[in-house]
Amino acid sequence: MVKNLREVTEAFETEYLSEFAQPSRKSVGRREAEEECDIRTAYQRDRDRIIHCKSFRALKEKTQVFIVKDDFFRTRLSHTFEVSQISRTIARALKLNEDLVEAIALGHDLGHTCFGHGGEDVLNQITGHFRHNEQSLRIVDVLERDGRGLNLTEEVRDGILNHTGLGIPTTMEGKLVRIADRITYLCHDIQDSVSAGILKENDIPRKFLAVLGDAHSRRVNTFVKDMILETSLQIQKGNHFDIYQSDLIREVMHELRNFMFKNVYHAEVCSIEKEKASFIVTTLFEYFMENPHEMPKEYCARLEKEEKKRVVTDLIAGSTDAYAIRVFQTKFIPSPK
Secondary structure, three states: OOOOHHHHHHHHHHHHOOOOOOOHHHOOOEOOOOOOOOOOOHHHHHHHHHHOOHHHHHHHHOEOOOOOOOOOOOEHHHHHHHHHHHHHHHHHHHOOOHHHHHHHHHHOOOOOOOOHHHHHHHHHHHHOOOOHHHHHHHHHHHHHHHHOOOOOEHHHHHHHHOOOOOOOOOOHHHHHHHHHHHHHHHHHHHHHHHHHOOOOHHHOOHHHHHHHOOOHHHHHHHHHHHHHHHHHHHHHOOOOOOOOOOHHHHHHHHHHHHHHHHHHHOOHHHHHHHHHHHHHHHHHHHHHHHOHHHOOHHHHHHHHOOOHHHHHHHHHHHOOHHHHHHHHHHHHOOOOO
16 A cells, blocks of 8 residues: 555654654644644644744744844844754754754744843733743644644644743653754854954853854854764663763853853843833833723734733734834824824
8 A cells, every 4th residue: 555655754754763752653642633644744744834824924023132133133033943953953863853853943932022032021020920932832822823723743832832941841852952942042142242242252261162162153063063972872871861961061051151141141232222122012011901902903802702911911922023113103102294
């Protein structure tokens, strides 16, 4: 009997992938059962649904670190693509499921707010609890496709939710993306910080340059090779299946993260822009809480089913930088006739 293309791919996964990988045919499944596709595996379908959803397209106009517009600074979308590329490189070397890794990586930041972590922080303060990973899951479960959600597989949902925070992904693929996300933003934020004039090359401690390399590509390569080699070594030793880094690289990554928070993320330039963003987000949130029926019609329609505060939060979180600024200007800045 001739197999369809999905079954051919599933058979290949069974034969080729590591015993620690998550094959498509062994997925726990979706919250709502669906007929299988003849061409794509379950994780390939998840990847495609994420790429084609509105929230994914909005990432191109959401801040990564620097709100100041520059064609060469990373946006949330370019960050997402870099996480996907790095994760897939590592997954292929470790014989993990690349399609699952890609789906998780592409969906992990869908819930990020306008103005980057500044927007996330102020929404958390206003509402009492807001986390972008939880919002990412809410988007794929509830908000997309006019309230029907994307109905993703449990493994992709788990990887998206637990790519940050206290939870740990249940699959090797999810664990891989969790570390690759940190590697990605640390490396490209150094590059963008130098381009923005916040850092100079000689500001970067010599220890980081000596261990990781003196250029963006070398630093990424060092992290990637270390994860591949150390994970392979630990598994060969019979240790628990996990994604590993060597002690030296893990220590340097931790120190580098502290350095970036002190010298970039909490630096004066970023703090000033964060204050502006916080003012816009706070003002818009309060305005729509007082005038909920001035929200776009798709959000107004949900007021009958969900709490007003929840709907306003979804609107602000889903806004791009440009949309938030435009609405703020329309509502609060006089326009000459």
